[in-house]
Amino acid sequence: MKTTEAILIALYLLLGSWQGDLHAQARVETATQGSLALKWLGNAGWEIQIGQTIILIDPFLTRGEANLGAEWKTDEAAVLKAIQRADYIFAGHSHADHIADLPFIAKKLGSKVIGSRTTTNIALTAGVDKSQLVTISGGEKLDFKGFSVQVVESEHGELKRRGGKRRPKFEEITKPWSGPILGSSFVEGGCYLYYFTFGKLRLLHQSSGGFIEDNLTNLRSDIALLYPLDRNDSATILKALQPQTVYVHHFDEWRNSILEGIPESNSRRAQRFARDVNAIDKQMGTNLATRVDWIQEW
Numbered sequence: 001m002k003t004t005e006a007i008l009i010a011l012y013l014l015l016g017s018w019q020g021d022l023h024a025q026a027r028v029e030t031a032t033q034g035s036l037a038l039k040w041l042g043n044a045g046w047e048i049q050i051g052q053t054i055i056l057i058d059p060f061l062t063r064g065e066a067n068l069g070a071e072w073k074t075d076e077a078a079v080l081k082a083i084q085r086a087d088y089i090f091a092g093h094s095h096a097d098h099i100a101d102l103p104f105i106a107k108k109l110g111s112k113v114i115g116s117r118t119t120t121n122i123a124l125t126a127g128v129d130k131s132q133l134v135t136i137s138g139g140e141k142l143d144f145k146g147f148s149v150q151v152v153e154s155e156h157g158e159l160k161r162r163g164g165k166r167r168p169k170f171e172e173i174t175k176p177w178s179g180p181i182l183g184s185s186f187v188e189g190g191c192y193l194y195y196f197t198f199g200k201l202r203l204l205h206q207s208s209g210g211f212i213e214d215n216l217t218n219l220r221s222d223i224a225l226l227y228p229l230d231r232n233d234s235a236t237i238l239k240a241l242q243p244q245t246v247y248v249h250h251f252d253e254w255r256n257s258i259l260e261g262i263p264e265s266n267s268r269r270a271q272r273f274a275r276d277v278n279a280i281d282k283q284m285g286t287n288l289a290t291r292v293d294w295i296q297e298w
C-alpha cells in the first residue's frame with residue numbers, strides 16, 4: 001500500500017467515525033511488543049495503550065472555552081466516561097484545551113505527569129503530588145517501562161486573531177501558588193512535540209500547529225498525530241517525518257459538547273488536508289506500507 005493510500009484510509013475512517021462518536025480507536029501491530037491501541041479523545045487528546053500501560057496525551061474531555069476570570073471546573077463525569085486508567089499523562093502545552101483536565105485525572109488515577117514547568121506548577125497548585133511530576137524543557141530523552149520519549153522543543157501555531165495571524169503571547173508560570181486555578185491560569189508555557197518509541201514503532205504527537213524546522217531532523221515517524229494549521233507547514237513537517245500514517249486532530253469544535261459532533265466546515269478542512277497530503281506524497285514518491293484496523297466501538 002502506498003503512503004498516500006494509507007494516510008487517506010486512516011483519515012477517512014476517522015471521518016466516518018464522526019457520525020457516531022468522536023472517539024475512535026486504532027490498533028497497530030508493533031514489531032516487538034504486540035498490539036498498540038490508539039484512541040482519539042477529541043481535540044489533541046489521545047490514549048495510547050501498549051501492553052498493560054495507558055498513556056494519555058493532552059486529554060481534554062470537559063470541552064468548552066475556559067472563562068478567564070472564573071475558577072476552572074473539570075467535568076469529572078465526562079472525563080471518567082472516557083478514561084478509567086492512566087499511567088502517564090503527557091502535556092504538549094499548557095492551554096486549557098490541552099491540560100485543564102490533567103490535574104483531576106492525575107489526582108484521581110495517580111498518573112505520572114510529564115510537561116513544562118507551567119504544566120507542573122498548575123498541577124502542584126491543584127494538589128497533584130510532587131512525586132508524580134516530571135518537568136521537561138525540551139531535549140530530554142526519557143525512558144519508561146516499555147517505551148521511551150524524546151522531548152522536542154516546538155512552537156505554538158499561529159491563530160487567526162482580528163483579521164491577522166499571530167502566535168498567542170508566550171507566558172509561563174514559574175512557581176505554584178495558593179490557588180484558585182482560573183481560566184486565565186492556562187498560559188502557553190512552551191510547546192513540545194513528543195516522539196515516542198515503542199519497540200520499533202515511532203510515533204510523534206504535535207500539540208499545536210507550529211514547529212521548529214531544525215528540530216525535525218531525525219524524527220522519522222511511523223505514525224504522526226498532527227495538527228494541520230497551514231498548508232506549507234504541513235508539507236514541511238510531512239517531508240521531515242515521512243510518516244506511514246497520519247492522524248489529524250484538533251479540527252473538531254472543542255468549544256462544543258462532544259455530542260454535537262463535528263461541524264461541516266471543520267470536516268471540509270480535514271478533507272482539504274487529506275488532498276494536500278496526497279499531493280505531497282506524489283512529490284515524495286515514497287512507497288511504504290501500514291497496518292491499521294479501526295475499531296469504532298469502545
Ligand SMILES: [Zn+2]
Binds near residue numbers: 095
Ligand atoms: Zn494552544
